[in-house]
Amino acid sequence: MNVLNQIWDFFASVKLAIFTLCTLAVTSIIGTVVPQGEPAAYYVQNYGIKLARFIDVLDFSKMYYSWWFLGLLGLLSANLIICSIERLPRVWRLITADNGDVAAENLKKMTLSRTWTTTADQPPLSGDQCRKLLEEAGWKPAARKDRQGNLLFFSQKGRWSRLGVYFVHLSILVIFLGAIVGHFTGFKGSIMIPELNLAEKIFSSKNQSTIDLGFAIRCNSFAIDFYKNGMPKEYQSSLTVIEDGKEVFTKTIEVNSPLQYRGITFYQSSYQGYKDFIFTITDESDGDAKTFSVPFQKQFTWQDKQVRFGVVNAEALGQRVTRSKIWFKYGDSPAVSKWLDDNTTEVFDVGTGRFAVSVKQMYATGLQVAKDPGVWIVYLGCLLMLLGLYMAFFMSHKKIWLHFSEKNHSSELILAGSVNKNRFSFTSQFEKIEEHIDKNVTT
Amino acid sequence: MESSQLLGITTLTYLLATLLYVALLVFKAPQLGKFATVFTFIAWLVQTVGIGLRWVESYQLGIGHAPLTNMYESVVFFAWTIAIVYLIIEWKVKTKVIGAFAMPFAFLAMAYASFSTDISKTISPLVPALQSNWLIAHVVTCFVGYAAFAIAAGLGVMYLLKKDDGEKTSFLATRFPEKRVLDDITHKTMVFGFIWLSAGIITGAVWANSAWGTYWSWDPKETWSLITWFFYALTLHARYTRGWAGKPIALLSIFGFISVLFTYYGVNFLLSGLHSYGSG
Numbered sequence: 001m002n003v004l005n006q007i008w009d010f011f012a013s014v015k016l017a018i019f020t021l022c023t024l025a026v027t028s029i030i031g032t033v034v035p036q037g038e039p040a041a042y043y044v045q046n047y048g049i050k051l052a053r054f055i056d057v058l059d060f061s062k063m064y065y066s067w068w069f070l071g072l073l074g075l076l077s078a079n080l081i082i083c084s085i086e087r088l089p090r091v092w093r094l095i096t097a098d099n100g101d102v103a104a105e106n107l108k109k110m111t112l113s114r115t116w117t118t119t120a121d122q123p124p125l126s127g128d129q130c131r132k133l134l135e136e137a138g139w140k141p142a143a144r145k146d147r148q149g150n151l152l153f154f155s156q157k158g159r160w161s162r163l164g165v166y167f168v169h170l171s172i173l174v175i176f177l178g179a180i181v182g183h184f185t186g187f188k189g190s191i192m193i194p195e196l197n198l199a200e201k202i203f204s205s206k207n208q209s210t211i212d213l214g215f216a217i218r219c220n221s222f223a224i225d226f227y228k229n230g231m232p233k234e235y236q237s238s239l240t241v242i243e244d245g246k247e248v249f250t251k252t253i254e255v256n257s258p259l260q261y262r263g264i265t266f267y268q269s270s271y272q273g274y275k276d277f278i279f280t281i282t283d284e285s286d287g288d289a290k291t292f293s294v295p296f297q298k299q300f301t302w303q304d305k306q307v308r309f310g311v312v313n314a315e316a317l318g319q320r321v322t323r324s325k326i327w328f329k330y331g332d333s334p335a336v337s338k339w340l341d342d343n344t345t346e347v348f349d350v351g352t353g354r355f356a357v358s359v360k361q362m363y364a365t366g367l368q369v370a371k372d373p374g375v376w377i378v379y380l381g382c383l384l385m386l387l388g389l390y391m392a393f394f395m396s397h398k399k400i401w402l403h404f405s406e407k408n409h410s411s412e413l414i415l416a417g418s419v420n421k422n423r424f425s426f427t428s429q430f431e432k433i434e435e436h437i438d439k440n441v442t443t
Numbered sequence: 444m445e446s447s448q449l450l451g452i453t454t455l456t457y458l459l460a461t462l463l464y465v466a467l468l469v470f471k472a473p474q475l476g477k478f479a480t481v482f483t484f485i486a487w488l489v490q491t492v493g494i495g496l497r498w499v500e501s502y503q504l505g506i507g508h509a510p511l512t513n514m515y516e517s518v519v520f521f522a523w524t525i526a527i528v529y530l531i532i533e534w535k536v537k538t539k540v541i542g543a544f545a546m547p548f549a550f551l552a553m554a555y556a557s558f559s560t561d562i563s564k565t566i567s568p569l570v571p572a573l574q575s576n577w578l579i580a581h582v583v584t585c586f587v588g589y590a591a592f593a594i595a596a597g598l599g600v601m602y603l604l605k606k607d608d609g610e611k612t613s614f615l616a617t618r619f620p621e622k623r624v625l626d627d628i629t630h631k632t633m634v635f636g637f638i639w640l641s642a643g644i645i646t647g648a649v650w651a652n653s654a655w656g657t658y659w660s661w662d663p664k665e666t667w668s669l670i671t672w673f674f675y676a677l678t679l680h681a682r683y684t685r686g687w688a689g690k691p692i693a694l695l696s697i698f699g700f701i702s703v704l705f706t707y708y709g710v711n712f713l714l715s716g717l718h719s720y721g722s723g
């Protein structure tokens with residue numbers, strides 16, 4: 001039993017907490033210096049065979065998920081749990097105990113304590129006056145008789161603040177729980193969807209295996225908006241969720257504004273430009289419109305309308321096409337060709353036909369896909385931590401007593417106060433009440 | 444008036460305030476203390492207007508965003524938070540000599556922002572990932588924490604300079620508050636910083652989740668902020684539960700600030716990651 005006790009004490013000790021926090025802080029540095037998640041060959045190349053083996057054995061290449069780092073986090077959790085089990089009952093008693101039950105001589109011994117004695121010819125304060133004094137200072141005194149039958153007013157504030165530290169400690173466990181739930185029930189992945197295409201599966205970022213979404217997501221269009229200086233201003237994808245062949249809804253997503261469906265979130269993360277073009281052609285005579293994706297310098301035909309078209313030339317800034325030269329032919333009329341800025345519409349009058357043609361470079365939108373049912377637990381933990389920190393540092397458990405007794409033609413008034421921290425501000429509150437009583441009592 | 448002129452005036456006024464605080468310490472002339480406080484406050488007001496104006500200017504350029512988005516703007520904001528956090532401490536503890544150890548940080552930050560050639564002062568547009576209200580919450584919370592840690596380190600230095608009664612102490616240090624008081628303010632300032640750093644890490648995580656779907660990705664800057672957080676957590680425990688006080692806490696406040704500086708500044712230049720300040 002003795003050994004068990006020792007083990008228990010070891011896990012309950014703050015020494016262990018300091019050791020663990022220190023070790024976590026120091027070892028965490030490793031992963032910021034050694035690049036994470038590279039293939040084994042990278043480490044051999046950059047660190048030499050010997051060091052690379054060392055890195056491999058200690059999992060430095062993915063150290064924040066290594067057995068020993070997770071072990072340290074586990075140790076921290078065990079420490080937190082056992083330390084709290086050890087201390088909470090005592091704290092609970094401090095909170096729920098009858099804190100008012102203190103004898104007069106003990107009140108006099110408190111650090112914050114003051115006694116007034118009034119002689120027989122001075123009228124003493126009445127019970128009501130005592131109560132009012134405390135009420136005016138913002139307390140809600142409850143009257144009681146002490147063991148000698150004397151009148152005692154007691155009031156306390158902020159006793160629950162004693163739980164603040166435990167909320168902070170619990171919050172760390174809640175955050176860990178959220179991370180674990182997310183790890184086992186969620187996934188992270190990504191997918192590139194070319195415009196007009198749809199995807200029902202994504203690629204897991206863990207191992208590139210495919211994950212079935214259970215519905216399909218279609219990229220209707222992708223666009224980049226630029227600042228005047230050429231920097232990208234916003235990436236936007238119009239996405240449609242399709243389930244059982246039916247379109248459920250459409251949303252335009254941007255960075256910082258994802259789409260969410262059935263607990264799965266789609267984030268705008270990257271894009272890829274193609275050498276293909278998206279044509280949207282409207283026959284102005286009857287309003288028929290159709291969209292095509294057309295490879296560069298390939299001729300394409302809209303059978304129903306006897307229309308043939310293609311991109312014969314294009315100008316690009318890097319990967320981004322700025323304008324393209326369209327070749328357009330209707331029936332037997334002679335072909336027309338024109339330069340069009342990317343993503344603009346122009347009307348082509350060809351023989352008897354009149355067509356509105358818009359053309360843009362084809363993109364694929366790169367989406368980050370995540371399902372993380374644990375994230376709300378993590379957020380709850382974060383809130384709990386902030387609440388706990390506030391309680392631990394800005395609130396305190398304050399107690400105040402006013403004891404009133406009469407003996408041998410004189411009466412005695414004892415004011416006493418105690419606080420578990422932030423003594424300074426409580427002292428000034430206490431002194432205010434003292435002054436107040438000074439004004440009302442002549443000794 | 445342009446924001447850059449106002450911020451230039453701010454730099455000089457912070458220098459003046461710093462010199463006044465040092466003079467107050469050396470010559471022990473209480474009138475100087477009033478001037479020092481007044482100049483600090485004026486500098487802070489001018490800086491507030493300067494930062495506000497920069498915000499307006501960004502809208503005039505058609506790329507409106509809060510002035511908290513690159514290295515230059517963040518260093519300016521750092522100085523701003525140091526000044527206001529210091530003024531609050533001065534008002535609370537009614538001791539002016541601390542200014543001689545706090546305001547140099549505000550001045551140095553402004554001087555670095557103004558004169559360094561490493562960092563660009565132009566108002567530049569925001570890449571898509573930075574266009575989020577969480578950016579403001581994240582930067583503000585982090586920097587209030589950093590400012591508190593800077594001042595705590597200044598207080599730690601004061602503590603170390605002050606010798607115990609009876610030991611030979613330099614005449615300047617005799618004008619510091621008592622060791623017991625210094626120790627207490629250092630601790631409180633660190634606690635204050637710790638709360639804000641916690642909030643800063645949390646707002647950063649929420650933001651990352653709304654932009655990428657991952658609230659924590661162990662990017663070097665995130666990791667360093669966590670290292671700093673662990674460090675201050677262990678300092679609080681060492682003090683609260685193991686009774687460490689005085690010299691060890693003073694030393695920890697200085698080491699903690701070194702970790703803050705590395706998180707804020709070193710990571711950008713020595714390590715690579717998601718955070719964009721390095722590129723500014």
Ligand code: HEM
Nearest residue numbers: 012013014017076079080083165168172392676679683684
């Ligand atoms: C990252 C992890 C931790 C954080 C953020 C944290 C946070 C805190 C905070 C803010 C306080 C209040 C300190 C004060 O009032 O000055 C505290 C107190 C305390 N912590 Fe932790 N803590 C952590 C880990 C631990 C662990 C692992 C233990 C295990 C033994 C522990 C044991 C204690 C104890 C015993 C107290 C004093 C409680 C009291 O008021 O009686 N802490 N902690």
